[in-house]
Amino acid sequence: LALVCPFDRVFxxxxxxxxxxxxxxxxxxALLYFAIRYIRKTTKSKERMESxxxxxxxxxxxxxxxxxPQAGPVDLYAMLQPARETGGDLYDFYVKEDRVYIxxxxxxxxxxxxxxxxxxxxxxxxxxxxxxxxPERIVxxxxxxxxxxxxxxxxxxxxxxxxxLKTLEMEFCNAGHNPIxxxxxxxxxxxxxxxxxxxxxxxxxxxxxxxxxxxxxxTSLLLYTDGVTEAENIEHEQYGEQRLLDFCNKxxxxxxxxxxxxxxxxxVRDFADIAPQNDDITILYVxx
Numbered sequence: 194l195a196l197v198c199p200f201d202r203v204f205x206x207x208x209x210x211x212x213x214x215x216x217x218x219x220x221x222x223a224l225l226y227f228a229i230r231y232i233r234k235t236t237k238s239k240e241r242m243e244s245x246x247x248x249x250x251x252x253x254x255x256x257x258x259x260x261x262p263q264a265g266p267v268d269l270y271a272m273l274q275p276a277r278e279t280g281g282d283l284y285d286f287y288v289k290e291d292r293v294y295i296x297x298x299x300x301x302x303x304x305x306x307x308x309x310x311x312x313x314x315x316x317x318x319x320x321x322x323x324x325x326x327x328p329e330r331i332v333x334x335x336x337x338x339x340x341x342x343x344x345x346x347x348x349x350x351x352x353x354x355x356x357x358l359k360t361l362e363m364e365f366c367n368a369g370h371n372p373i374x375x376x377x378x379x380x381x382x383x384x385x386x387x388x389x390x391x392x393x394x395x396x397x398x399x400x401x402x403x404x405x406x407x408x409x410x411x412t413s414l415l416l417y418t419d420g421v422t423e424a425e426n427i428e429h430e431q432y433g434e435q436r437l438l439d440f441c442n443k444x445x446x447x448x449x450x451x452x453x454x455x456x457x458x459x460x461v462r463d464f465a466d467i468a469p470q471n472d473d474i475t476i477l478y479v480x481x
Contacts, residue, residue, distance in 0.1 A: 257271075267288065270451040272474075274420075276303070281302060282474070282475040283298045283311050291357065294353075295356070296318055300349045301348050318331075327364050339394035340395075348394035348395050350368060358481070366403040382438050413450075413453075417437075421476065425471060426468050
């Protein structure tokens with residue numbers, strides 16, 4: 194018994210299969226080619242963006258005051274640790290004619306928009322405080338400046354204070370910011386609960402209220418942003434205000450402002466452990 198079949202009829206199917214395979218391989222090769230080009234382009238774009246963010250971070254860092262007074266009537270130190278490459282927190286200070294000006298702020302939002310608004314806020318704060326105004330008028334002018342051209346609807350919480358180093362009289366205004374901590378000799382640390390004011394940039398005609406407090410010699414002030422008290426660990430538990438007070442109550446009188454700021458930052462990092470930093474952290478400490 195014999196079965197006879199033409200050669201072309203047997204191998205025509207294999208020919209079609211070969212053509213399909215070659216077409217498939219050519220498509221795969223084309224996809225790989227365009228994928229490699231896209232990856233290279235994306236990588237270059239990402240590297241360029243990371244480079245620009247790094248430069249922006251350096252510029253932002255350079256804007257912050259760094260000439261910390263560590264001798265004479267005041268010992269002061271501050272640090273800012275952004276959660277991303279750039280951040281929305283700010284601090285500022287300077288000593289002029291037996292008066293020290295201090296401020297801490299926290300811009301709404303995160304990332305590049307917050308960083309740009311932070312840079313504007315820092316410049317405006319420095320300019321207006323340089324006019325020699327009191328904290329209430331400083332915050333009022335900052336608020337009007339932002340409300341006049343704030344199309345992005347961003348705002349900033351601020352704590353601004355001036356301290357007469359001779360009389361230790363402190364004038365201050367809290368614009369929606371976290372309450373600062375006062376550490377007086379022989380007394381437990383406590384929060385300074387100021388009059389209620391809204392953040393700057395929300396309502397142009399808001400009437401900000403300032404206050405005056407006479408401090409005693411040896412008093413220290415701790416200014417911070419909510420990146421400290423709202424730092425979370427992996428169980429989503431926050432550092433909180435009570436832990437902050439407990440830390441402050443352990444501060445010895447012989448510690449410098451730099452040591453206090455460094456140890457508080459380390460305390461927050463130890464609490465968070467492996468959990469990622471979810472907000473910018475700013476700490477400013479003043480010893481009188």
